[in-house]
Amino acid sequence: MNHRSRHCVLAAGLIAAFGCQPSEPPPEASVPSPAPPPPNIVVIVGDDLGYGDIGVYGSEIPTPHIDQLARDGVRLTDGHVSAAVCSPMRAGFHTGRYQNRFGWEYNPTDHDLGLPLDQKTVANHFQDAGYVTGLIGKWHLGVPEPYHPLHRGFDEFYGILGGVTSYIDSRLPGTHEWPAERAPTTRTRESQVIRDGFEVIEVEEYLTDVFAEKAVDFIDRHADERFLLMLTPNTPHTPLQATDEYMERVQHIEGDGARVYAAMVVSLDDYVGDVVAALRKHDLERDTLVVFLSDNGCIDYMAEPICTNAPLAGYKRYHLEGGHRVPFILKWPAGLPQGEVYHGLASALDLYATFAAASGIEADSPDSVDLLPHLRGETSEPPHEFLYWRAAPNIAIRWGKWKMWKVNNTNIEIPAGPPGQVLPSMAYPPDDSPMGQTTVLYDLEADIGETSNVADQHPEIVERLERELEAWEAGLSAPLWVNHRGTLHSLQGQTVQLFF
């Protein structure tokens, strides 16, 4: 009923034509609950945060504020991002379209690259609709000035243009870095320096805390306006750095690296708590749609394990579930149920249509589905029948419980040491598969950890999914640049090569 009456309010001119509003309500009729007003929107995107690294998703890391978001909103168990690494995920997230449609296939290795200027961002749409728009944190969609967030739909920007930077000078007392012998990370590159708008500034305090202060400041300044605030702290991406304040709360975590990582997750949780408290202070909590998610799975390329995507297989860079299925929570007291867990197949690409629907804005993406009716239980259909991933030539697809992944074979030997080591440039173009591909099919209902390849038992499923992939690829562009980076993984006894 909410959905229908809301539609009527927004399409005021069509009320008479469609008869949404009864001309004379029956005297005994109960008063329909009014549609929620267009909300403010706050999205918090963690970075390389594992599916299993939040309390409510099974972690021992204390994350009371994120857990509370889940209790006050809807928690997704099958929510995905459109890439298994940072930059292409953000290209999808910021446009609401598969980034492969416009060639943003891999993490950019050339700093002249930027999100193609013909791509309109979600922030562009909301800016056009009169929202105040802010981005605080990591952009990772181009360092050169034409690609700057202030030219891509944001009224305000505070953060880094690249994908990684230092959190603090770890030579300072009260700081911790792992590995400890690591040279202190600097902010020397254009991509690493902190910017307030276009201006490069010096920041000495722990960066996650500074980003939290800036988020609260944005809410304080714009409490009387409608705003879209995208918060993209790089936490807990490497370098692993934390302060005493957070380390004290994770002393129960085993492993030196895992403990610093956990402290960073706690700092991210405090950040979420600060944002929610700021909304509450201004009495905006009920009418603000808050979303929390990670940009991809956690990593496997440190000297010891630091994080977990449990119960999922794979990590960042992998098109196994642990690479792209992420913690994903939506909270909107005025417009969504509270304390629900939702199991339908959903994507971060859907946030665009969801925000648009909540705000009465028309969304124009073939890839983005309004999640609201699904999360409200108004339909039992999942938002997506299929989801797709491609880091060409590797490609993957979900169809209900089925997951298929086609990945390049190689005869390069996996080097000793930690997994996920980056290989030097390839001798052949990585958009080719000179040694063929391995195809795996998993039944996630029976095998959530993707351990048992059932492709041979279900050739008809493999064939169907290959047809679906072919149809999807027909709508994509060739990658804008050739990626020469990759890493190796042993899959079903075959060494395969991941690209990112």
Ligand SMILES: [Ca+2]
């Ligand atoms: Ca990331």
